[in-house]
Amino acid sequence: MNVFIAGFQHETNTFAPSRADWAAFEAGSGFPAYRRGGEMVQAYRGRALPIGGFIVEAEARGWTLSPSGWAGANPSAHVTRDAFERIASDIDEDLRAALAGPGVDAVYLDLHGAAVAEHLDDPEGELLARIRTRVGADVPIVASLDLHANVTAQMLALADGLVAYRTYPHVDTHDTGVLAARLLARRLARGSRERLAVRRLDFLLPLNAQCTMAAPADAIYEELKRLDAQHGTVLSFAMGFPAADIAECGPVIWAHGETSEAAEAAVAALFARVDQPRSQWQTALLAPEAAVREAMALAADAQQPVVIADTQDNPGAGGDSNTTGLLHALLACGAGARFPGQVAIGLLADPEAVAAAHAAGEGAQIEVRLGRSVPTWGGQFSDPPVAVRATVRRLGDGQVTLRGPMGAGAQVRLGPCACLEVQGVLVGLSTLKSQMLDRELFRCVGIEPEAMKILVNKSSVHFRADFAPIASRILVAKAAGPMAADPADLPWTKLPPSMALRP
Template sequence: MTRRVALAGFLHETNTFAPSLADMSSFVQGGGYMPMARGAALMEAGRGINLGIGGAVEHGEAAGWNLQPILWCGAIPSAHVSQSAYNLIADEIVAGITAALPLDGVFLDLHGAMVAEHEDDGEGALIARVRAAVGPDVPIAVALDLHGNITAQMVDAADVLVGFRTYPHVDMAETGRRAAVQLDALMVRGAPFAKAFRRLDFLIPIAWQSTVMEPAAGIYDRMAALEGGDLASVSFFPGFPAADFAGCGPTVVAYGATQTAADAAADRVAGDVNRAEPAFAGKAFDPDAGVAEAIRIAATATKPVVIADTQDNPGAGGDSNTTGMLRALVRADAQRAAIGIIVDPAAAKAAHAAGQGAEIDIALGGFSNIPGDSPFQARFTVETLSDGKFIASGPFYGGAPLDLGASACLRIGDVRIVVSTHKAQMADQQMYRFVGIEPTTQAILVNKSSVHFRADFQPIAETILVCTAPGPMPISPARLAWTSLAPGMKLEPMGVRWMPAKTSEPSLEES
């Protein structure tokens, strides 16, 4: 039997404390994602790419589905999705799915932590609209980022939610495939799975969520081993801890042939996470201390010391233009050091106008009004120029073509800076090489990223340090100005519980 399945995707990770909105142009351009695609172009662009849609296309074609591709788009993390962009994209997805009826199933590739200007639960509202369009009996499967802030509305409206199991996210396509497999099982089964949903009570800093480190590595390994028999799927979502709404926080979702199986798995994973709460913390340096430590280690190292400029991570809503780490490198007269990416269209334009080899006096970066940050006024040498187009071949981007616009390598002393026009997270060695910097020969690399860079840089690193220069994404959620978090949520592992001054909402203990 040929099954008719609609495919659509709409991805955004929203830092409600970040400085810049995601508008329609952000989704059209795509940032670190593939550009917006519809219909046959969606199939062509999605085939073989490390995104959830890629795994779904691969499985659907192999399974002989009659695929109905609607629309896929994603934008790099930022502040809220603009109301106009959200409505235009959501309306097109729902209209396309409605026009494709009758359907046997729906596959959605979403993030899980989207907040629009007018809608806190961006994905929950979208899935609910899709449910209303297809009716109660058509199964809906959703592939999600492990940073999803999963809500009851999402769980209620979808038949199965399947999350990534790696951070850095090297299993995005694999997660899409796993979600598509569950959709196949639901279509064959002809009845929904039993569901279990658990919400945990402490926020987890993203810098310490990495699945290449403990405690997350062990939690995910033990969780994956539970699946089989009556348990169809179980996912742990550490959450994205910078979304100021009641749904922010870690969750576990399980699906089974029986309610007993789903409940047992959800309880076991939630218990595992709760026991690991004290371990979800780590050590970070201030900029000068971090650079001093990097210089000390580099003196006898054979590989680069890599520093995560975690608080200006564009993968968490930063604009990737703060200058705290650059200032620390220059103050320390760091040798064979490189930092990237500083996104500054005006600086890139000035470099191209001056030409390779020229010296330019500019104020670089620092224009996002971040407390403690400011533009870095200095004279720089224009070492190389680039049109910003290249293939990011490392395991995170997985061969995605990137277009960072007019770009340059600027040098001050022996510090080299990757400057671009468009924003993307520094998570691939090619993001140095495209402007002529060979990362493996540097003594110190400073990456504007929190964790994703580890996929491609950990193999070449002597060690990795985490630094906390001023930026829009504090390493500890306790430093954010919360107004709408769920009452009773701890602001960091073993931290204080957040309570509003006055509230009529039930606390976590009461819900």
């Protein structure tokens, strides 16, 4: 059997300041750089990506693969028309060649599910439509999705099977690709589509509440597995990405099953568990200085670091990792004076400050402005840059090999990096943005996370996979930034009136 495979990964925050152009997909940054054809299979086989898991499972089943391109870019505002059409055009060109050559018995797509393009509210649905037009109604199409996918009716109608991650932090990306291959095998063995049941929830889930390392999501996904075993279904619960201003933004539960009764029963049971009580989805958020003061009090007697999530500048959700609200708070509260050299924040993406540090050299003192004031939403801006005299503690090249549960073995390219000490606070700087989801991202600028009293991470939830084991406490701070911790803060224009902005 010959399976055509391709990938398109982007999580779009339509309220964010920076767009994803073709250069963003070519560079990859936090994602692998764009690859196409046989090179893609060689590079991604077995990697901590859905397509990596799919390739391993497909080859174990003796399937032949016809690879197209795999494109991923850091979360940001809209994917540009040019970038999407280049990616779609490459996939279409390769699909036409495969159909003319070995033929195509099935299609697998590694999708995110929460992309928005300049000209399309549902680019994944559009990509599925173009592929369906090429291959016809009888060729199975299966896709894997991110847990944060905003799953549309078009996506569900055009694909024979969709399956989403079940963890956040996403430590099951490879396993989801394996599950997608098994879902495709079910479809092939049956000879026709399995029955589909779908329920859409009528409220948005805040990103910080979606963590599957904590209640209620941990128990809900365990229930999902139990229901699958009971009904013989493949259930998915995509919690949605609550910063994409499209009509179908929000959580969706669906199941593929042998019978309509099995699929409906599984979906109904999981829906009831997710929907009530809605208070289970509420999460505590602290103002920046309140978070720092609490962290200082906790750190005084703690043997392990207190970690503060700078959630609204999360570069994994559309932030550019350059806002200064938490840095202002650390300095205003005297955190560095209380714990000199044991307070760190990172990574602050600031190419100008990095260049100044490299020009001066390690040990030098420089006058520098750190960070940016960036537009958020409703005409608001984040905090101003921090003008300081700083000491250059460490310089680096930004070539990092991740070792944590998310992306272990992956290579991250941050460009030149530096560590500055400002009033006892260590500021990790990078040229390119990257979510602080792995301790190696601190180590690359000479900061040892385990030796810190307070760590401020530019992340919402992914950091927990590698930092929770060393943290004495985790706090979530709401400093001004492009990713709203509370979806009700955003100026929505396309959500239906029936959609509640809070649980």
